[in-house]
Amino acid sequence: xxxxxxxxxxxxxxxxxxxxxxxxxxxxxxxxxxxxxxxxxxxxxxxxxxxxxxxxxxxxxxxxxxxxxxxxxxxxxxxxxxxxxxxxxxxxxxxxxxxxxxxxxxxxxxxxxxxxxxxxxxxxxxxxxxxxxxxxxxxxxxxxxxxxxxxxxxxxxxxxxxxxxxxxxxxxxxxxxxxxxxxxxxxxxxxxxxxxxxxxxxxxxxxxxxxxxxxxxxxxxxxxxxxxxxxxxxxxxxxxxxxxxxxxxxxxxxxxxxxxxxxxxxxxxxxxxxxxxxxxxxxxxxxxxxxxxxxxxxxxxxxxxxxxxxxxxxxxxxxxxxxxxxxxxxxxxxxxxxxxxxxxxxxxxxxxxxxxxxxxxxxxxxxxxxxxxxxxxxxxxxxxxxxxxxxxxxxxxxxxxxxxxxxxxxxxxxxxxxxxxxxxxxxxxxxxxxxxxxxxxxxxxxxxxxxxxxxxxxxxxxxxxxxxxxxxxxxxxxxxxxxxxxxxxxxxxxxxxxxxxxxxxxxxxxxxxxxxxxxxxxxxxxxxxxxxxxxxxxxxxxxxxxxxxxxxxxxxxxxxxxxxxxxxxxxxxxxxxxxxxxxxxxxxxxxxxx
Ligand code: ADP
Ligand code: MG
Numbered sequence: 001x002x003x004x005x006x007x008x009x010x011x012x013x014x015x016x017x018x019x020x021x022x023x024x025x026x027x028x029x030x031x032x033x034x035x036x037x038x039x040x041x042x043x044x045x046x047x048x049x050x051x052x053x054x055x056x057x058x059x060x061x062x063x064x065x066x067x068x069x070x071x072x073x074x075x076x077x078x079x080x081x082x083x084x085x086x087x088x089x090x091x092x093x094x095x096x097x098x099x100x101x102x103x104x105x106x107x108x109x110x111x112x113x114x115x116x117x118x119x120x121x122x123x124x125x126x127x128x129x130x131x132x133x134x135x136x137x138x139x140x141x142x143x144x145x146x147x148x149x150x151x152x153x154x155x156x157x158x159x160x161x162x163x164x165x166x167x168x169x170x171x172x173x174x175x176x177x178x179x180x181x182x183x184x185x186x187x188x189x190x191x192x193x194x195x196x197x198x199x200x201x202x203x204x205x206x207x208x209x210x211x212x213x214x215x216x217x218x219x220x221x222x223x224x225x226x227x228x229x230x231x232x233x234x235x236x237x238x239x240x241x242x243x244x245x246x247x248x249x250x251x252x253x254x255x256x257x258x259x260x261x262x263x264x265x266x267x268x269x270x271x272x273x274x275x276x277x278x279x280x281x282x283x284x285x286x287x288x289x290x291x292x293x294x295x296x297x298x299x300x301x302x303x304x305x306x307x308x309x310x311x312x313x314x315x316x317x318x319x320x321x322x323x324x325x326x327x328x329x330x331x332x333x334x335x336x337x338x339x340x341x342x343x344x345x346x347x348x349x350x351x352x353x354x355x356x357x358x359x360x361x362x363x364x365x366x367x368x369x370x371x372x373x374x375x376x377x378x379x380x381x382x383x384x385x386x387x388x389x390x391x392x393x394x395x396x397x398x399x400x401x402x403x404x405x406x407x408x409x410x411x412x413x414x415x416x417x418x419x420x421x422x423x424x425x426x427x428x429x430x431x432x433x434x435x436x437x438x439x440x441x442x443x444x445x446x447x448x449x450x451x452x453x454x455x456x457x458x459x460x461x462x463x464x465x466x467x468x469x470x471x472x473x474x475x476x477x478x479x480x481x482x483x484x485x486x487x488x489x490x491x492x493x494x495x496x497x498x499x500x501x502x503x504x505x506x507x508x509x510x511x512x513x514x515x516x517x518x519x520x521x522x523x524x525x526x527x528x529x530x531x532x533x534x535x536x537x538x539x540x541x542x543x544x545x546x547x548x549x550x551x552x553x554x555x556x557x558x559x560x561x562x563x564x565x566x567x568x569x570x571x572x573x574x575x576x577x578x579x580x581x582x583x584x585x586x587x588x589x590x591x592x593x594x
Contacts, residue, residue, distance in 0.1 A: 011130035014076060014106035015155070021103040024162055025052025026171035028104055028148050033179045034094035035101075036060035037186065038081065039144060042202065045189045046176060051168035052151070053159075059145040064116035070123040071135050074110070076102040089293045094257060094303075101146075106130045107158070108151045114144040129154045173197065177212055178258035181251055181285060184208035209236065209285055213249060224286060225444075226321030226568070227526070227533040228575030231290050231314055233321045234530060237268070238283035240275040240326070249283040255292060260304050267315045271322035286318070289529075317575070324567030328445075410556045415549070418556050425583040432545035433578040434563045439503060440540035440573040441566045443483045447532045450482050455505035460498040462490055463510050469517045470495070476520075476535065483539050485516075501539070504546045515542035537573045 008016070022028060029052060036044045039062025049055035065073065072078050079098030082088060088096070104110060105127040115122030122140035126133045152159040162168055169192060180188050180198070184205050190197040200211050210217050221236040238249075250268075252259050272282050296307040308314050410420045418429040465473065470493040473480075480487055486499030497509040504512060519538035520527070526534035551559070563569045563578065570578055 010076070011106060014102050014130050017076070017099065018103035018106045021099055022107055022151075024171060025056055025151055025168050026175045028052060028056045028108075028151065029058075029172045030175040030179070031095070031100035031104065032056065032058035032146055032148070033176065035146075036062055036144070037179060037183055038093045038095055039063050041143065041186060043187045043189075046191070048169065048172055048190075048192045051165040051192070052172045053162060053165070053168065054151075055147060055149050056151070056172075057145065057147040059143065061141075061143040064119075064143050065114040065123070066116055066119065067123045067137070070112060070114050070125050071132065073101050073112075074105045074125070074127050074130075074132070078102065091292050091297060092255065102130075104148055107155060108153065109149045111147040111149070112144070113138060113140040113146075115140050115142050117142050178251065180212060181205075181208060182253045182256045182258060182287075205235065205285070205287070220283075221285075222325050224321050224325040225530065225533055226317060226324060227530055227537065227573065228317055228571060230294070230310065230575045231288060231317050232526075232530055232533070233286055233288050233318055235286040236284070237286070237322055237325055240272055240282060243272070243276040243280040243282045245280060247281045249285065250281065251285045252288065253286070254288045254290060254295060254297075254306055256287070257297065257306075258304060259306050261306075263311065263315060264318055267319040268322050271319050271326065275326065284322075288314070288318070290314075313575070317571075320568040320570070327567050408557075410553055410560070412551055412556065418551070418560065420560070422581065425581060425586070427579055427581045429560065429563070429579040430577075431551070431559065433572045433576060434559055435503075436540045436544035436572045436574075437566055437569060437578050438540075438559075438562045439501075439543040440536050441568075442503075443501075443536035443539045444532060446482050446484065447479060447536060455484075455502045456486065456499045460496045461509045462494050462496050463513055464492075464494045465513075465517070467493060468521075472520055472524075473517065479531075479535055480539075483535065485512075485539075487513075501543060504543050507546050512542055512546070518542075533573070540573055 021031070025048070029046065029048075033044065033046065036058055039060060041060035041062035043061050045057075045059045047055065047057040047059075069080070075098075077098045078101070079096060081093045081096045081098075082091070101110070106129060109128045110126065112125045112127075113122055121137045123135070124138040124140070125135050152162075173190070173192075176188070176190060176198075180186075180200075184207065185202050187201045189199045198212070200208070203211065206218075206221065206223075209221065220238050220242045222239055223234075224237055225234045226232070227234075235253075250265065252261055252264055268282070268284055268286070276282060290308070294309045296309075297303055408420055410418055412431075413419055413428070416431055418431055418434075420427055420429075473487070473495065474489060477487055477489075484499065484501030485497070487495050487497050490496040495513075497513060500507065500509060500512065516538055519541045520535075523534040523538050526537075572578060
């Protein structure tokens with residue numbers, strides 16, 4: 001038999017592949033906007049005619065392209081963003097497949113003009129159905145302008161499949177919104193037909209949300225901020241009372257890329273627990289930042305799905321961050337506890353402002369909230385979180401607890417751990433990590449309020465610093481003061497410490513300061529983006545474990561209670577577990593085996 005396999009000509013292959021990338025005008029909008037972002041643009045204009053059917057034009061002031069690149073960018077697998085397979089592990093750009101322009105040019109007429117800053121003349125390239133018609137030098141501003149006309153002009157069947165202008169425009173603007181939310185630092189101008197749809201300068205995330213979704217959003221948003229070494233989450237969630245019947249604004253961005261994730265949706269939804277009706281949806285705008293090496297964004301051609309290496313802890317952290325935000329703003333007063341308000345009234349919410357329970361209160365007040373959380377872990381810790389293994393701890397009805405609150409036995413192991421009995425096992429708490437979590441939330445709260453208690457020292461202490469430390473410190477004196485550290489400039493590189501955070505009032509101020517500076521140096525990068533969290537984290541680390549000595553039972557109880565008054569008792573701010581629970585069944589099993 002004669003051989004019958006042929007290689008498809010490029011333009012046919014491109015057209016087939018285009019089906020994956022370009023489904024409708026909105027796909028073109030997304031790809032062009034993302035390219036402009038990747039090109040470092042600070043201003044982007046999007047023009048749509050007939051919902052993008054006849055024109056999608058994106059103009060940016062980014063780095064532009066050289067004469068050859070302006071043509072090469074239309075080749076399949078032409079990309080400047082990765083060069084080797086390893087690069088796939090560190091993707092920080094939106095694009096990397098080098099497919100978008102080739103695909104778009106296969107099914108439309110594309111007119112590109114581009115100039116890089118160091119070139120006097122720019123380049124114009126016109127490509128129609130993968131065929132280059134024009135490649136010439138032109139006068140054009142620095143940056144790139146790409147006009148995509150007559151989408152699917154050569155595939156009538158697909159053109160017919162497009163929906164009404166209203167529907168296509170909605171899709172196109174949704175793509176725009178995702179990019180605009182992810183990049184509030186970029187100014188956008190969007191024109192549809194003859195009307196201005198959006199015109200913004202650079203702004204912050206909150207302003208951007210309000211700009212895109214309306215003034216009313218301003219009062220509806222609750223800030224979220226949580227940072228661990230593995231993941232930082234920040235952004236906004238909607239107050240429960242504004243939850244809607246229809247799926248509204250629900251945005252997850254991972255490293256500034258919009259993603260869909262039913263799994264994370266669940267983490268957020270679940271955090272609202274009983275706060276909203278089952279068929280209502282809260283809104284959220286959450287930005288996750290993770291190490292690019294810990295995700296795989298390569299599993300979907302349009303890249304809205306990604307895979308996390310450690311999905312379960314991401315779930316737990318997102319869940320806890322949202323709960324904490326709801327709790328902190330007192331939106332969820334009885335979130336973590338039994339819904340019987342009479343039982344809980346004197347104890348207060350799970351926020352750090354809760355009145356701590358003390359052993360001497362036995363008999364006069366109800367069961368401490370913290371303990372109860374441990375008995376009820378499967379409602380509070382999200383899914384099976386590695387170290388915690390909440391499923392092993394059976395839920396004990398809290399009514400029983402309130403009848404017999406008796407003092408729970410606690411004891412110390414090697415000065416490092418606190419052990420206590422649970423109904424179906426026991427818990428081991430890492431003392432230092434627990435104090436770190438407590439100090440972190442305390443500091444964060446103080447920073448948010450702009451003030452915190454400090455214990456004034458009788459004798460201010462002068463400390464001389466090296467130049468780097470001194471510069472670092474001076475830049476954050478007001479914030480340190482909020483966290484209870486009273487420091488003033490004394491002249492030269494000397495500062496005077498006149499007050500310490502109450503938790504460590506009797507510590508050596510100089511040692512504390514040096515520890516803190518070391519932590520701050522380590523958090524330098526984070527200080528730029530999530531300043532409060534990074535400051536609080538540094539403070540917490542330098543405070544934690546300063547009194548390593550023996551703990552009286554009362555102080556152990558106190559520590560546990562303060563831990564469970566935290567919004568996120570189970571992890572240190574660095575994402576390490578603060579406690580581990582053991583089930584009796586686990587013990588039985590081990591004895592049986594022996
Ligand atoms: P990818 O974005 O995956 O690299 P594209 O087909 O979207 O693939 O773009 C191909 C290349 O063209 C990019 O890698 C980039 O070098 C260049 N390019 C595309 N759009 C722009 C732009 N607006 N400004 C500067 N360069 C661009
Ligand atoms: Mg691209």
